[in-house]
Amino acid sequence: MTTLHIVDDDEAIRDALGWLFQSRNVPVIGWESAQAFLDAWSPDLSGCLLLDIRMDGMSGLELFDRLLAQNCRMPVIFLTGHGDVPIAVGALKKGARDFVEKPFNDNELVDRVIDALAFDRDQRAREAGQAGLAARIATLTQRERQVMELVVAGRLNKVIADELGISMRTVEVHRAHVFEKMRVKTAVELTRLLTGAA
Amino acid sequence: MTTLHIVDDDEAIRDALGWLFQSRNVPVIGWESAQAFLDAWSPDLSGCLLLDIRMDGMSGLELFDRLLAQNCRMPVIFLTGHGDVPIAVGALKKGARDFVEKPFNDNELVDRVIDALAFDRDQRAREAGQAGLAARIATLTQRERQVMELVVAGRLNKVIADELGISMRTVEVHRAHVFEKMRVKTAVELTRLLTGAA
DNA sequence: GCGCGGTCTGCGGATTTCCACAATAGCCGC
């Protein structure tokens, strides 16, 4: 679900943030430790993360690192009480979306979270498209993939036949199969698909 | 030139940094104020910027904003004595490349500057390619541009003729002109050019 | 062994693209 995940070991803060966001119609789930969230995380968890830096046990930064190692691309907003520039800079350069010091302005934080949620939705839509594409590519045979690459590289069938050492007719057959499986009608459409054009 | 531009109103620091970088074979130019650099800036100044935050007159942050307003895309590394998280976060989110607190580690700073210089070179190469492309597109006539768009959209000449209400032969002529002016031989190559593929 | 899928090939025809040669017409600047 597209939810704000709040990871903070201070229950009072989880509750306060929970109230804040629920009053703005943002679904919230609270986690009492980095480990708890890490255990529950799966790639189809969507939404964004609000992460306290200083926690007992695993810190927010370490959780962030571990999530990155697992290819989590959920937007992360850090919350911290004690400002530390190198930490903030490091987190942002690793890809964190924001880094907010307490005390924070409620409205501002809500806005940033809402932006992050929208970003995650968009990103997931893009990734879903890519996944469908990858699935179609997976149905291609070895040869078909080879031919497809050369077609997308702009080679004529004649040239492809030469390069692969097969007859033009065979290239045509593979090419037709590629078009069918990739659900396109022309080489241009195929190129747009694979180069990720609009 | 691809140079490190140091903007700091403290001459001692400019000198110290100048020595540091020149000893590492990084060309350096020092500027004694934000205004001085801003006056001298032009879009073909290349390299990267090392910018002190606190200066008499215009601050480093304000210089950064003004440069952004002028579409400067040179990588900027901020230097600051007094850490302030919101400022650092704001600068990075606006696109600054780094934000370093004094005292800094010499080697680390040099590495980051060298990275930034390499980034600028790459970025300029990409932009030069795009500029050449834009220049070629500019030589196309109205009609040729229309035809090009439809070709890249994957339409057949026949369909393009219908959509534009002209004869197929005319479409062929425009299409050939487009290929010639854009220096490609196939519709696929043209598509790759315009969609910015490898 | 038999079927299925992948790879390979040829033939022939329809469609599309590519291109040289040729021509008409409007607009703009010298």
Next chain:
DNA sequence: GCGGCTATTGTGGAAATCCGCAGACCGCGC
């Protein structure tokens, strides 16, 4: 007005692509 650029169209042929029909070989699983 002439020359140049743009847009338009036609004829006709060469080249490339698209596609159905037909057949071949090989490996794999039932």
